[in-house]
Amino acid sequence: MIQVTKPFLPPFEEYQQYIQDVWSRNWLTNNGPLVNELELKLKRYLGLKHLLFLSNGTIAIQIAIKALDLKGEILTTPFSYVATTSSIVWEQCKPVFVDIDKTTFNIDAEKLEAAITPNTSAILATHVFGNPCAIDKIEAIATKHGLKVIYDAAHSFGVEFNNESVFSFGDISTTSFHATKLFHTIEGGAVFTTDPKILKQMVFLRNFGHNGPENFESVGINAKNSEMHAAMGLCNLNYIEQILNKRKEQYHHYKDLLQGKGLQFQKIEGETNKYNYAYFPMVFENEAQLLKIKNALEMQRISPRRYFYPSLNTLNYIEQQEMPISERISKRILCLPVYHTMSKEVQDLIIRIVIRTLKY
Numbered sequence: 001m002i003q004v005t006k007p008f009l010p011p012f013e014e015y016q017q018y019i020q021d022v023w024s025r026n027w028l029t030n031n032g033p034l035v036n037e038l039e040l041k042l043k044r045y046l047g048l049k050h051l052l053f054l055s056n057g058t059i060a061i062q063i064a065i066k067a068l069d070l071k072g073e074i075l076t077t078p079f080s081y082v083a084t085t086s087s088i089v090w091e092q093c094k095p096v097f098v099d100i101d102k103t104t105f106n107i108d109a110e111k112l113e114a115a116i117t118p119n120t121s122a123i124l125a126t127h128v129f130g131n132p133c134a135i136d137k138i139e140a141i142a143t144k145h146g147l148k149v150i151y152d153a154a155h156s157f158g159v160e161f162n163n164e165s166v167f168s169f170g171d172i173s174t175t176s177f178h179a180t181k182l183f184h185t186i187e188g189g190a191v192f193t194t195d196p197k198i199l200k201q202m203v204f205l206r207n208f209g210h211n212g213p214e215n216f217e218s219v220g221i222n223a224k225n226s227e228m229h230a231a232m233g234l235c236n237l238n239y240i241e242q243i244l245n246k247r248k249e250q251y252h253h254y255k256d257l258l259q260g261k262g263l264q265f266q267k268i269e270g271e272t273n274k275y276n277y278a279y280f281p282m283v284f285e286n287e288a289q290l291l292k293i294k295n296a297l298e299m300q301r302i303s304p305r306r307y308f309y310p311s312l313n314t315l316n317y318i319e320q321q322e323m324p325i326s327e328r329i330s331k332r333i334l335c336l337p338v339y340h341t342m343s344k345e346v347q348d349l350i351i352r353i354v355i356r357t358l359k360y
């Protein structure tokens with residue numbers, strides 16, 4: 001079975017060495033030495049001042065919303081993973097969708113202002129498949145209207161914008177280190193901010209609000225991560241350049257051979273900067289064609305994924321809002337498998353099946 005992605009695994013002995021040390025220390029969680037080491041190394045690798053390692057990328061979004069004390073309406077994208085929307089609802093705010101740009105698949109900054117009301121408190125946008133949003137435009141609108149900005153950067157590890165890590169933008173950026181992501185810690189995530197006050201707030205939120213063993217600063221939750229997870233991150237970080245290079249190669253191989261066949265590819269804003277090529281999405285002319293290709297691949301035990309389908313404005317717990325562009329793209333977009341150990345032979349097989357099926 002060829003899945004859309006396969007988690008990267010470091011050599012077992014390297015992980016084992018870290019775990020051996022955990023055994024001798026008998027310190028498993030609660031801000032342990034490996035968590036600290038991972039945070040430090042990630043800050044160094046990404047060139048960032050602050051980040052907090054968390055238990056997953058969904059709680060990262062929830063903590064970001066809490067830390068900024070957001071209320072009322074949050075402008076957001078209908079084209080993302082469900083956690084972007086569900087986190088807003090979970091935090092008792094109302095998601096107000098703004099349609100996407102049909103070439104970048106990111107929230108359309110030109111449509112933001114029309115959606116602002118006196119109840120709007122923030123913009124929560126996703127850098128879709130790692131592709132940076134129109135950050136400058138979004139920032140200008142947020143400043144003009146006094147709104148906070150959160151970026152769901154779950155796909156963006158290693159991406160740069162204006163020669164800086166894309167994680168450094170917005171009041172807070174969040175990411176996921178889930179096993180299916182380019183860089184992972186099995187389960188895991190992080191929040192990023194450049195504001196020490198917001199950072200401090202998030203430190204309390206991550207750990208039950210503890211400010212000392214018997215003192216509680218604020219309401220909090222348990223969003224800590226463990227030494228075992230940090231160990232996986234430390235191992236994987238040693239291979240990140242290899243992982244990024246391989247992805248780039250695979251992405252371009254797909255694109256070179258699938259170009260000119262009537263498929264639409266994502267316009268990548270970040271390509272003049274540093275991009276991570278974490279996914280290979282392609283948009284078909286219609287849904288019937290997509291289903292035909294998906295079927296043909298599945299017959300050969302290859303599993304592509306419909307990222308992202310359905311469009312989030314159609315979720316049953318959301319007040320209905322029509323988002324024609326997002327709905328149209330959601331129905332026609334498919335991500336082909338990309339993972340570190342995928343061979344050229346397997347990739348060529350996938351390409352052949354796609355091209356052959358497109359002809360009928």
Ligand SMILES: *Cc1c(COP(=O)(O)O)cnc(C)c1O
Pocket residue numbers: 056057058059080081083084126152154155175176177178188189
């Ligand atoms: C993966 C993902 C999340 C959730 O991250 P988890 O670590 O799985 O909780 C949120 N947003 C987007 C866009 C994602 O792809």
